[in-house]
Amino acid sequence: MAATLPMIAGALALGIPAAHAAGNPARDTLAGTKPAWATAKADKGATSNDAQVRARVYLAGRNSAGLAAYAKAVSDPSSPLYGKYLSAKQAQARYGATAAQVKAVKAWLTESGLTVTEVTQHYIAVSGDVAAVEQAFGTQLHNYSKGSKTYRAPTRTASVPASVSSAVLTVTGLDNAPHKANHDDTLPPPEAVFKNSGPFSSYYGSNIATTLPDAYGTKIPYTIQGYTGKQLRAAYGAGRYTGKHVRVAITDAYASPNIAADAGTYAKAHGDAAWKAGQLNQVLPDSYTNTDECAAAGWYGEETLDVEAVHAVAPAADVTYVGASSCHDDDLLASLSKVVDNHLADIVSNSWGDTEASQTPDLAAAYDQVFKLGAVQGIGFYFSSGDNGDEVANTGTKQVDTPANSAWVTAVGGTSLAVGKRDKYLWETGWGTEKATLSADGTSWTNFPGAFTSGAGGGTSKTVAEPYYQKGVVPDSLAKANNASGNRVVPDISAVADPNTGFEIGLTQTFPDGSQQYSEYRIGGTSLAAPVIAAVQALAQEARGRAIGFANPLIYCKYGTKAYHDVTDNPTGSDLAVARVDFANGYDATKGLLTSVRSLGKDSSLSAVKGYDDVTGVGSPAAGYVQSYQPWAHGKH
Numbered sequence: 001m002a003a004t005l006p007m008i009a010g011a012l013a014l015g016i017p018a019a020h021a022a023g024n025p026a027r028d029t030l031a032g033t034k035p036a037w038a039t040a041k042a043d044k045g046a047t048s049n050d051a052q053v054r055a056r057v058y059l060a061g062r063n064s065a066g067l068a069a070y071a072k073a074v075s076d077p078s079s080p081l082y083g084k085y086l087s088a089k090q091a092q093a094r095y096g097a098t099a100a101q102v103k104a105v106k107a108w109l110t111e112s113g114l115t116v117t118e119v120t121q122h123y124i125a126v127s128g129d130v131a132a133v134e135q136a137f138g139t140q141l142h143n144y145s146k147g148s149k150t151y152r153a154p155t156r157t158a159s160v161p162a163s164v165s166s167a168v169l170t171v172t173g174l175d176n177a178p179h180k181a182n183h184d185d186t187l188p189p190p191e192a193v194f195k196n197s198g199p200f201s202s203y204y205g206s207n208i209a210t211t212l213p214d215a216y217g218t219k220i221p222y223t224i225q226g227y228t229g230k231q232l233r234a235a236y237g238a239g240r241y242t243g244k245h246v247r248v249a250i251t252d253a254y255a256s257p258n259i260a261a262d263a264g265t266y267a268k269a270h271g272d273a274a275w276k277a278g279q280l281n282q283v284l285p286d287s288y289t290n291t292d293e294c295a296a297a298g299w300y301g302e303e304t305l306d307v308e309a310v311h312a313v314a315p316a317a318d319v320t321y322v323g324a325s326s327c328h329d330d331d332l333l334a335s336l337s338k339v340v341d342n343h344l345a346d347i348v349s350n351s352w353g354d355t356e357a358s359q360t361p362d363l364a365a366a367y368d369q370v371f372k373l374g375a376v377q378g379i380g381f382y383f384s385s386g387d388n389g390d391e392v393a394n395t396g397t398k399q400v401d402t403p404a405n406s407a408w409v410t411a412v413g414g415t416s417l418a419v420g421k422r423d424k425y426l427w428e429t430g431w432g433t434e435k436a437t438l439s440a441d442g443t444s445w446t447n448f449p450g451a452f453t454s455g456a457g458g459g460t461s462k463t464v465a466e467p468y469y470q471k472g473v474v475p476d477s478l479a480k481a482n483n484a485s486g487n488r489v490v491p492d493i494s495a496v497a498d499p500n501t502g503f504e505i506g507l508t509q510t511f512p513d514g515s516q517q518y519s520e521y522r523i524g525g526t527s528l529a530a531p532v533i534a535a536v537q538a539l540a541q542e543a544r545g546r547a548i549g550f551a552n553p554l555i556y557c558k559y560g561t562k563a564y565h566d567v568t569d570n571p572t573g574s575d576l577a578v579a580r581v582d583f584a585n586g587y588d589a590t591k592g593l594l595t596s597v598r599s600l601g602k603d604s605s606l607s608a609v610k611g612y613d614d615v616t617g618v619g620s621p622a623a624g625y626v627q628s629y630q631p632w633a634h635g636k637h
Helices: 065-073 086-093 099-111 130-137 227-235 259-270 298-313 329-341 363-373 524-542 550-557 623-627 632-637
Strands: 018-021 024-030 043-046 052-059 116-120 125-128 141-144 149-154 159-161 168-172 245-254 279-284 320-325 349-352 380-384 411-418 425-430 432-437 453-456 459-466 487-490 493-496 503-510 516-523 577-583 592-598
Touching: 024 168, 052 099, 052 130, 052 363, 065 086, 065 550, 099 125, 116 349, 125 130, 130 141, 130 159, 141 245, 159 380, 168 363, 227 298, 227 411, 245 329, 245 524, 259 279, 259 298, 259 516, 298 503, 298 524, 320 329, 329 349, 349 524, 363 380, 380 459, 380 524, 380 623, 411 524, 432 623, 493 524, 524 623, 592 623
Parallel strands: 245 320, 245 349, 279 320, 349 380, 380 411, 411 493
Antiparallel strands: 018 024, 024 159, 043 141, 052 125, 052 168, 116 125, 141 149, 411 425, 432 453, 432 592, 459 487, 503 516, 577 592
16 A cells, blocks of 8 residues: 655745845745746636635744854764754744734734734734735636636735834645645544455565465566564664663644554453553644545544554654644644644654646745754654656656655655565665566466556655765766756655555454444554654764754765665566455455566666665665664764
């Protein structure tokens, strides 16, 4: 199951500076607030003055340039300020908005006819009619066609009075096109049951499909039932570490009503350590919105995967789930802000994203501000790189996902993992799958190797400049693929993601008779890779004895060492595949079985090669990775 849950998010590394609006020195523009799709050709006329608008004015704080500089310094192993983190209170005092700034922005908004509905240290929320919004932001609102639908958007870039421009980072909500993550105040019941059919392998190669046709000239194994925490810990070099005294946060939308019971049942069934009292916590909103639009129940499995995967790999880590009230960006941003404002964890796993072409610069700036405020506190964010390879098959355009493309987060790519007998690590390929089905007579694979189905997201950003930590590691052929000055390349690091070599999870599901019962199935996607890497980072932080913070500079410092498995698409010298059998109806054999062959290491136009690559980054953690964080090893970085 490919589990990337799309959304619109951030890409600009250093925020959006204001610039004087042409011909009007009394106002400063907020770059990026007019979406690219709001063209003259698509213009359908003025939005009704009576229409209501809800917007958020994000606050720039008192020293945005200083925030970026300090976030870099505390994260760079070569800096004298490395590791000198601030507390949440210190970060707010040094970089947050002042009371005077908040007062001035509120006054401007209310004088324009808008109603202030909420004030936080990050934004001021307002509501009002179109006329008031146009007055406040110096633009008109029109309706524009976008695909088959019509949305509201500004006719020109929004602006603010020069007297408050230094206090305003950006504004969101002027356009009402969807800004949300995929994967009304009451959460729906669990989704319909899904189960995997056998036959299975218990470890890679343990059960060979002798009665099925060959693939690549040989008999192939059945998919594994689902790797366990014990197998993943062995593969990624956990050693004696368990994540003790380390806090991991997980953000998603909504909240599974059965998460504590399901996680406890799963841990007991799979030999993971029992959850201790207070080890699993939830920080939830007062209410939920947009449950139908966001397919709220679909997020239960995502939360369950993230919680159970972190606990399986780092069984002693404290886990805090922070649920957003919807899958919309502003709500996901609010969840990330809760982590930062209250320093709920040092490591934050995020298994959601959207395509870079869908991002808007206003949200990019707001996201990156939160990431930088986290960095100065020693908080690192880990984001799935996506499940659609180069995105061409999905969108028609080669592109990366966001917010994994942000220069201030660790983008986690994906692999297909082979763990053998006695939990021995055998090899990994880049995660990319091609699928062919069994012929009607059972003697061959139809159109072998078949079509691309899914694979780890990666590639070169079109909007984010190449960060300093990638220079000298990422090949110019990737970094300069879109322009000569270089861009951010995704991902940074990787772990198991292939659903055919995935992880088994357990959760309450709705069965055909309407009952709700605990059940298990195998899952994958970079939605698995992100919490696995977050858990490995918890082990590394325990080994280190202090926070790792924004990890990318240190991750790239370790490049080329025995800390990583250098993952390639052809680790054994020949093509690789597994056999998979599925229930036609998704839960039992009453409608028959579907048999297919899944080729490994076939990720769209992306390739896992020797050295850094755009499928697996620097590679996956090896036995030396966690140990490289031990205090005696620090001098090497």
